[in-house]
Amino acid sequence: MYLEQINSPADLKKLTLEQMNVLSGEIRQVLLNELSQYGGHVGPNLGMVEATIAMHYVFNSPIDKLVFDVSHQTYVHKLLTGRREGYINHTVTGFSNPGESPHDFFTLGHTSTAVSLSCGLAKARDLKNEKNNIVTIVGDGSLSGGEAFEGLDNAAVLGSNMIIVVNDNEMSIAENHGGLYGNLKALRDSNGTCECNFFKAFGFDYLYVGEGNDVAALIAAFEQVKDTTHPVVVHIHTQKGKGYEPAIKDEEDFHYSMPFDLETGKSKIDFSAMEDYSDLTGAYLLEKMKVNPTLIGVSSGTPMVIGFHPEQRKKAGKQFVDVGIAEEHAVAFSSGFAKGGGRPVYGVYSTFIQRSYDQLAQDLCINNNPAVMLVFMSGVYGMSDVTHLGFFDIPLISNIPNMVYLAPTCKEEYFAMLEWAIAQTSHPVSIRVPSNGVITTGKVYDKDYSTLNQYQITQQGNSVAIIALGTFYQLGESVAKLYKEKTNVTATLINPRYISGIDELMLESLKKEHDVVITLEDGVLDGGFGEKIARYYGDSDMRVFNYGLKKEFVDRFNVEQLMEANRLTDAQIVEDVLKA
């Protein structure tokens, strides 16, 4: 195997073209072997095998700097830069990581950022009078994000070496959306010659490579632009999932896949029997759409998060809008749609709602339009890559005036809240969709949440009151139970329901028969929910213990370990309270 001889890009440069073609096949085998067993980003990496080889053949990494947007397509880059063993043993991360290798420059995982980051590298290079190539690799899907546009707009006027490789595989995570993609198609169809050219409009030099999975063609193109003295776009047309039929046939499911059977491409995990909030939400919204023609589902490039797979999208027709990877637009669009009298429901991952703080504040909340935001995969039960943490949405969303942020504790309560949120027209409402599995209680929940910030006592007790928010409500139950076992005292258990405000009446009334209040929240403590309770009781005798996550970036954590490190097990909490 040639791959086994490659411990750095220098080894790659010794290969002939023919050998590199063989190497492509070897790499594809290694990728498929690993991906089918352990899961990961399948399509993006299979499509980039040849281009990554060609870049490392032509450029001189790490003197020349390769910056991958999102960096979910860096598996091949890792295999070629001394991390072959690490990739196979899973000791390297799934994204670029400067801690792993001098060939990586940033830890990144959100889309559309790489051109801007590269502009910074290029500017520093120029002021230091150094000479090297800054090569940014960005997918067509990422181009719909505003930050990518801002980056391109500025990269074009840098006035020095800046090579932007646009990896056009005609797909985002799902299909692309936006007028820009019409131009990419026109460019592909004309072999890069059509006069109206998005990239040339900025002033970039432009080169088109129709055969984006052909090592020779790619090497020729990269050699042509190497050491250029001005900004250039190399538009390469690749095939997502290249070399693996199931991934080509079903590009959306194979963008990121859990373990699958290599022969058939079928998932090794049977999801059909599992309930999940995404699919439940999609089914619920589809039913609602039938009776309400102005109800729409909105997504920013991740329609599956809100349960709109291709089948549901087809059924929803005009009542589902995927704006592409464009979270800012999604929020502002939803606000405008609500202002126009429609009912928008925007579904988004916690980590990506971060991309629209100003739109939440300005476009939505100042205008107080009744759009509904569903925030998925938040807290410790969400995603665990450092770039995809869902720990920060509580400080982000709940401190914006006018926003009502709700935290359901189970399936019944979630749908009761969603039903209310869609029906009401008084507030922008966000709902923190539980990420700790679909818990069904069989109980009946309030249908009306219009009296804001009314917490609910679910177990009346004394001495200790546990205010257990959203996904940590079950932890609250368990703390109450253990406390009873240890002390024979029944603690009061409270479901606060509202993240964005406090129930002053209830907090005041707790003073009568309680000395201790415990708050539990599934997110960072700083700027979060519990601190508001601590502030309320600041001038009183009440002892307040805030439980949640420490403000820190953690990567690929184990949930149980993280909970324990933050003293978030029932045993630890009861121990703390008994000590005090």
Place this chain on the structure above:
Amino acid sequence: MYLEQINSPADLKKLTLEQMNVLSGEIRQVLLNELSQYGGHVGPNLGMVEATIAMHYVFNSPIDKLVFDVSHQTYVHKLLTGRREGYINHTVTGFSNPGESPHDFFTLGHTSTAVSLSCGLAKARDLKNEKNNIVTIVGDGSLSGGEAFEGLDNAAVLGSNMIIVVNDNEMSIAENHGGLYGNLKALRDSNGTCECNFFKAFGFDYLYVGEGNDVAALIAAFEQVKDTTHPVVVHIHTQKGKGYEPAIKDEEDFHYSMPFDLETGKSKIDFSAMEDYSDLTGAYLLEKMKVNPTLIGVSSGTPMVIGFHPEQRKKAGKQFVDVGIAEEHAVAFSSGFAKGGGRPVYGVYSTFIQRSYDQLAQDLCINNNPAVMLVFMSGVYGMSDVTHLGFFDIPLISNIPNMVYLAPTCKEEYFAMLEWAIAQTSHPVSIRVPSNGVITTGKVYDKDYSTLNQYQITQQGNSVAIIALGTFYQLGESVAKLYKEKTNVTATLINPRYISGIDELMLESLKKEHDVVITLEDGVLDGGFGEKIARYYGDSDMRVFNYGLKKEFVDRFNVEQLMEANRLTDAQIVEDVLKA
């Protein structure tokens, strides 16, 4: 005067072309009369007189919906939609406002949002099977913002009526920056005919109006696109400051101007004798740049905020980068530049840093690159329009891991912190530049802030400790003084210096001789600084009083009244503490 006869657009429609030309002159006189006396956005409104008349002549507002981006150019629109008296009496705001008139649809003041908001209106119209024109007015300067791109990208594929008027006056607040502007120039130079067309690349129909200050030409163009069934861009070339020589000569200063002498255009306020942090910062950075060739100033379309007026920009040369209105890029670019070994200092208004939360978190803080952010005009002493509040940067910035957010209390301390921030390479550092005037103490301040979260006792006392953050430090002094007068007890006064963390050692040591801790912060309490102190003391006997602003949107407030409403006067605070 024709203007006096216009109480709604219906009255305008009765005028002949000749009369409308006279009306243009009348409106310009009214604008100049008001603006010279009271200040406001001069250039943008003078340039839009004819276009606003023509739009109201052709379209049927409010059935047809005019949505103005930023909406700082809506004075003429207000004059023509029943708010003539309100404009002259200053009872209407300087931005569009649905509370004022059915001709306004959104309260907005940040750039680049209107296309997205309009897409929402258009989608709601289509699903409701209504017929009307959605007309978005967006300036060339606003196009550099990512949200505008996301909006255009989606507007182009809406598939129904959507008219986007691009008001190209060849200026942003300062000059434009970005490759896009080369294409706008090519379009102007070719009278809209050049093949490579940024807007056509998205799939828009496109119409160019070279005479953007000619009512007849504008009416003809708008009539041509009225009731179109697909998305169209009308690119109009206007003159910023049209009709007033001083505003044409100095477009940057007349973008927004304080009161000026109508004859000479000279400001009625003599700024030369006043120190301000923007100019002090610019002068300081220029000196530093001389000895450090990799130190750069960065701005996102507001170079004056960091003291880089045209003269300073010329002096700085390659060491000053204005990226245009592109806050996301500015942060990511700064992170990349720091990673490349340079020292970037990005100056930005508090209200606009909101546009880059995800870039602060992902591009900057996860990577822990040592970029320096200077946050201007924060808190109650900043801007007072509801769309420009500087109350939210503490929850926004200080809860991101790895970020060091500093709050200087005076000029000497600010420059000590800035000096350290630029020299160090361990952390991303933000500094909340004081907005309460340049206060000089003559004292010496620490030069080293590398031991994080070390608060400083500036007056040792007992019983009561006042932790007074940044611009509220002087309020803390005043509270301590008054408390001494009332009780003869010397309170401890603390300058916390660090917003983003607490000094646990000091807080613990306060327990010995203090019963009460007061925190003072110039921003919303929710998610802010004081709540962290309240959390720390939650399980102790310490009484904590958090003072700051209520979480709410306020508009055009009076500082003293807002302070009093939030119980932020020294007398109110001492009263509260004595009561407790």
